[in-house]
Amino acid sequence: MKKYIVAFAISAIIAHVAFVAIFPKLIMVLYFYTTTSAGYEENKIYHVPPINSSYRKVVLPGPNLLYSFCIYDISEKPLLIEAKVPENTYWSVSFYDSLTNNFFTINDRDVKDVARILLVKGDADIKGAIVVRAEDEHGLILFRTFIPDKNVIPELDALRQQWKCEQTETYLFD
Amino acid sequence: MKKWLLLSVLAGITFGIVSAYYTVDYIAEFFTVKNGAWETNLLAGSEKADIYTRAAIALNALFALNKSEAVYFIAYTDSNFNPLRLHCDYRIEGGKLPARWWSITVYGSDLFLIPNEYDIYAVTSESVRWDDGKWVVKLSQKYQDGNWIPLRGEGNFILVLRLYNPDKTVYESPQSIELPKIILEGCR
Numbered sequence: 001m002k003k004y005i006v007a008f009a010i011s012a013i014i015a016h017v018a019f020v021a022i023f024p025k026l027i028m029v030l031y032f033y034t035t036t037s038a039g040y041e042e043n044k045i046y047h048v049p050p051i052n053s054s055y056r057k058v059v060l061p062g063p064n065l066l067y068s069f070c071i072y073d074i075s076e077k078p079l080l081i082e083a084k085v086p087e088n089t090y091w092s093v094s095f096y097d098s099l100t101n102n103f104f105t106i107n108d109r110d111v112k113d114v115a116r117i118l119l120v121k122g123d124a125d126i127k128g129a130i131v132v133r134a135e136d137e138h139g140l141i142l143f144r145t146f147i148p149d150k151n152v153i154p155e156l157d158a159l160r161q162q163w164k165c166e167q168t169e170t171y172l173f174d
Numbered sequence: 175m176k177k178w179l180l181l182s183v184l185a186g187i188t189f190g191i192v193s194a195y196y197t198v199d200y201i202a203e204f205f206t207v208k209n210g211a212w213e214t215n216l217l218a219g220s221e222k223a224d225i226y227t228r229a230a231i232a233l234n235a236l237f238a239l240n241k242s243e244a245v246y247f248i249a250y251t252d253s254n255f256n257p258l259r260l261h262c263d264y265r266i267e268g269g270k271l272p273a274r275w276w277s278i279t280v281y282g283s284d285l286f287l288i289p290n291e292y293d294i295y296a297v298t299s300e301s302v303r304w305d306d307g308k309w310v311v312k313l314s315q316k317y318q319d320g321n322w323i324p325l326r327g328e329g330n331f332i333l334v335l336r337l338y339n340p341d342k343t344v345y346e347s348p349q350s351i352e353l354p355k356i357i358l359e360g361c362r
Contacts, residue, residue, distance in 0.1 A: 007179055008186040015190025020198060021225045024232035031236070052293055058236050059285035060334060063295040064277050090275060090338055094239055100232045102219035102240045109339065142237055146275065146338070148300045 024100040031058075032071060032138070042073045045143075045165035050153055066156055068143035070165035072119060075137040079119040080129070080168035083143065085111060086159055090146035093117065097136035104132045118168070141165060194229075202230035207348045211255065211356050212247035212335060216345050234285060241345040245273075247335040252356040258332065260288075260325045262361040264313040266333075268354030272344050273337035275299045278354070280313065280323050283330045290324040297321055315362070 040046055048055075048067040055061050072079050085091055085108050092107035093115065106115065111130070118129040121137055143163070145156050205227050206213045217223035218231050219240040231238050238246060251257055252264060266278065279296035282288045287295045302309045302321050312318040315325050325331065335353065337344055343351055 004178055004182040007182040008189070011183040011186030012190040012193070015187040016194045017190075017225070019191045019194040020229050023194070023198070023229040027232040027236065051287070053287040053289035053295070056286055060235050060279075060281060061287065062277065062336065063279060063287060064298050064301075092239075092243060094237070094243070096237060100219075100228060100236060101221045101223070102238065102243075103221060105239060105243045107243065107339070140237070146298075146300075148298075 025098055028096075028098045028100060028140075031140075035071060040071065042071045043079060043165065043167050045070045045163055047157070047160055050147070050150075062144070064147050066145040066147055066153070066160065068145075068160055068163065070141040070143075071139075072134075072141060072165075073138055074119055074121050074134060077167040077169065078121075079141075079165060081115065081117040081119065081141065081163075081165050083115045083163040084159055085113060085115055086145055086156055089148050089152075089156070090144070092144045094142045094144070095119065095132055095134065095139060096142065097134065097139045099136070103134070106130065198226055198229045198233065201226040209247070209349050209351065209353050211249040211251050211253045212353050213249075214245055214247045214348050216241045216245070216348065218246060241340070243339065245337045245340045245344050245348065247337070247348075247353060249333040249335070249356055250330070252358045254358065256358060257330050258356070259361065260327050260329055260331050261315070263316070263359040265357045265359055266311040266313065266354045267308070267357065269308045269352070271299070271337060271353075272341035272351060273299075274339035276338065277336045278311065278323075279334045279336070280325065281332050281334060282327070283332070285332075288324075288326050288331065290326050292324055294323055297323060314359075 045068055050066060051061045051063045081093065090108060092105055094102050095104040096102055116129045117132055118126055119132045119134055121134055145160065147153060202215065205217060205224065206215045215227055217227045218235060218238040235246065275298060277296050277298040280288060297311050302311065309321060311321040311323060313323050313325055
């Protein structure tokens with residue numbers, strides 16, 4: 001009897017810790033799967049319409065932010081993010097790995113005019129771009145723009161249509 | 175004999191997974207910091223987060239920013255620690271908060287926005303009407319003049335206070351900064 005109890009306890013503890021540890025990854029895989037199944041491609045930027053109560057994809061959506069996102073896969077090539085930074089409002093780009101960690105964020109206080117960010121795996125030293133090193137080949141980039149007033153949404157929306165998130169070659173920066 | 179051993183292991187795995195799913199929030203709660211009705215977990219979005227916090231954030235606040243970019247305070251109760259209920263009226267009182275900008279948003283217990291015909295779900299430091307450095311926001315099912323977020327339906331709701339580009343004091347001593355008071359005015 002004792003060995004069954006020990007077997008139960010050990011397997012329960014291992015399963016418990018393992019499940020908690022991989023749970024964020026499961027959530028991200030599910031998010032990537034449902035998003036790409038809905039037709040959204042990797043390494044491409046998409047702009048979420050202004051948030052209202054009909055939005056049911058990610059919990060706690062911010063109704064005062066305009067969101068854009070890019071699911072990345074840098075297993076083959078680095079990713080170039082280019083965005084004209086809106087003036088006089090909060091703007092940020094955040095990078096999340098496949099464990100949901102926010103491993104890098106840059107905002108409109110850090111960069112003016114045009115943000116040019118290169119997401120690479122491993123080491124790179126490239127002029128002309130902010131280099132972000134990802135340890136994980138897959139993840140998500142989230143752009144947030146604060147809507148100070150609903151009247152400026154068309155202007156902010158027009159601006160973000162010009163943003164890029166696409167695969168690139170590092171030699172283009174030499 | 176082997177069959178019973180295998181069954182013990184399978185039962186253990188099942189128990190482990192189910193217990194993990196249902197205890198993540200409770201265990202992550204140990205890592206939260208409280209300030210009146212508000213609570214925050216400064217490890218949200220951080221690579222330094224423990225596995226329970228990371229799992230709880232993935233479940234309840236996916237794609238949270240790390241603390242230097244934004245700090246999220248959540249209230250499940252009013253300032254007297256009574257659960258926030260959709261059929262009650264509340265007054266939130268505050269002043270300047272130590273951040274570049276802030277927002278207060280109402281969510282249903284499912285963590286999504288509550289539909290209302292006015293399309294109003296939140297107030298921000300930019301949209302709120304200030305009066306001599308202070309502001310008051312009403313939460314009610316009935317139309318209110320001034321700063322108002324409509325409540326609809328039955329059951330509980332939560333409030334999320336987001337402080338963007340917070341001052342260091344917010345994440346160095348979140349328990350001691352002055353946060354808005356949530357005051358129950360009455361129930362229907």
